[in-house]
Amino acid sequence: MLELAEWRAEVLRRVREEGETRFAGLFGSGEQDGSVRLTALLFPSGAEEPLTLETTLPPGALSYPSLSPELPAAFWYERVLHDLFGVTPDGHPRLDPLLLPLTDPQHAPLPGTSLRAQPLEPDESAIPRAVTGPGVFTIPHGPVRSGVTESVEYLVETPGEDIPRVQIRVFHKHRGVSKRFEQQTVDDGVLVAERVEGIASVAHALAFCHAAESCAGITVGWTARLVRALYAELERIANHLDVMVKLTDAAGLAVATARFALHKxxxxxxxxxxxxxxxxxxxxxxxxxxxxxxxxxxxLDQQLATLQGAIASDWHAAMSTPSFLDRLRTTGPLAPAVARAHGALGPIGKASGCAYDTRYERPYDAYGSLGLATPACQAEGDAMARTRVRGAEITQSFHLLTQITDELRALPGDEPLNAPLPQDFSGQSLGWAEAAQGEVMYLLRFENGRVARCAPRSASFHNLVLFHEVFAGDILTDFPFIEASFGLSIAGVAV
Known part of the structure; x- marks a missing residue:
């Protein structure tokens, strides 16, 4: 626990001076006396465990000098602190509401404390409208769109065709998940975790379980670790195929869309x-x-082999279609320097040269013993590079699944699948897992076997802010390709 000034200086020093230290998140926790604890998570290069830096803002003084002007990766995290905790990061570039628009920050819900447990209705009038200039108009894209697309509002500011700026509003999907975790038992908590971001149910469940097991001092058996990795890789393949469905649909390739939807x-x-x-x-x-x-x-091995062959054939056909490739090349490029400074995760980061992958860097469950190759990386950072990364990850997932089935075949079959946790453990811990979208993290505090504070952070939340950065020379018809190539979940953002 550091003094506020020392905490801020240490966070900035670690990220700026040590170069390879990655900023992974900034979280708040309400205390019963009305104070707010701030926790910054950093991952030094090569370290197996994160660096946790904490400070406390006393009641009545919920403000501090913003990190965002010097650490842009904190931009959305500080907006969440303002929405949920009433904390004001002084000097923040744009403190618009992100998750919970409120006219009075004094009514912020303060996750982690029972002081304000009543549900709050968002106040849309608290959101400032976009400022437009001569010849520039705003297209409100969403929050309700065709099909089953998630509720999100993109305010596309354009003079006609070019897209110089996009604002993102995700509060339509906010469900108060952090408050929902409070006072849950460990068994009920994992049920909530599976529903934070439906398309990444396994990854969220694993991150929650890893935090709980670390806090309780429980070791999971080899059989259970293999089974966890099995379902995690199936989930990864389904998510990457879903991205390909959306990309081919945006390109008007009806047959390819149907084929990839069938594989998914x-x-x-x-x-x-x-x-x-x-x-x-x-x-x-x-x-x-x-x-x-x-x-x-x-x-299972036979079914996976059949699926792998069919998917590989259709993937090759799509990636050999000139009209499809023309829509991906140079579309929505994310500069490697921006990706590195932000700590971009998953395929978005890997497509811009950032090979962050928790399965490889900080192995969990069975991944430390499986033949996991170095994460596939590209340098171009565009929609094409992101698609190529997903194709490589699908191939790698099938390779891992083959190893897992071989291991399961060789097991004696008498190992227990579950080790019960103690009923009254307490403490704070961090758990993580690698979803198809990237790193999922859970910062958990337990008191007498129940969740006192849960701060879930999906890769979707960490990465979506980069959507602002990729419209360099792109036009309106590129928008669906850029959005699809990001492959993120709005539910995972607006928790």
Whole structure:
């Protein structure tokens, strides 16, 4: 615990002077006396554990000099502190509401304390309108769009075709998840975690479980670790196929769209057959897993081989279609310097030269013993590079799944799948997992076996702010390709 001035200086020093230290998040926690604890998470290069820097803002003095002018990666994190805790980062470049528009910050919900437990209705009038100039107009794209697209509002400011600026409003999806975790048992908490970001249910469940197990001092058996990795890789493949569905649909390739949608459906049906849930919910629990896959390893291996061949064939066909490639090349480029300074995660970061992957850097479950190759990276940073990264990750996922089925086939079958956690453990811990979108983190505090504070951070939240940065020379018809190539979940942003 540091003094405020020392805390701010140390955060900036670590990120700026040490170069390879990655800023991973800034979180608040309400205390019963009305104070707010600030926690900054940093990952020094090569370190297996994160660096946690904390300070406390006393009641009645919930403000501090903003980090964002010198550390742009903190931009959205500080807006969340303002929305949920009433904390004012003085000097913040644009303190518009992000998750919870309120006319009076004194009514912020303060996750982590029971002082303000009543649900609050957002006040849209608290959001300032965009400022326009001569010849520039704003296209409000969303929050309700066609199909099953998530609720998000993009304010596209344009003089006609070019897109010099995009504002993002995600508060339509805010559900107060952080408050929902409070006072849950560990078993109920993982159920909530699976629903924070539905398309990444396994990754969120694993990050929650890892934090709980670390806090309780529980070691998970090898069989359970293999099963966890199995479902995590199936989830990764389904997500990357979903991105390809959206990209080919934006390009008007009806056959390719149908084919990739079919492959995604087959992956999800396989997952549902293995565990009873298409999203693999209810599999990962604190202490292990609830059961083995319903298919024998040999039969599962055969189905995976069939799926891999079909997906590889259609992926090659799509990536050999000139009209498709023309829409991806040079579209929505994210400069490697910007990606590195922000600590961009998942395929977005890897496409711009940032090879952050928790499976490789800080292995968990079975990943430390599987043949996980160095993460695939590209340098161009455009939609094409992001698509190529996803293709490489699908190939790698099938390779890992083959290893997992071989390991499951060789198991004696008598190892317990679940180790119960103690009923009354307390403490604070951090858990992580690698979703298809990138690193998921859970900062958890337990008191007598119940969740006192849960701060989930998805890769979608960390990465979506970079959407502002990629419209360099792009026009309105490029928008769906850029959005699809990011492959993020708005639910994972507006928790």
């Amino acid at each position: 459906e087959r992956i999800m049906r396989l997952t549902g057959h293995l565990c009873g849930s298409r999203f693999a919910r209810g599999v990962a629990v604190p202490g292990g897993v609830t059961g083995l896959p319903a298919l024998a390893p040999t039969e």
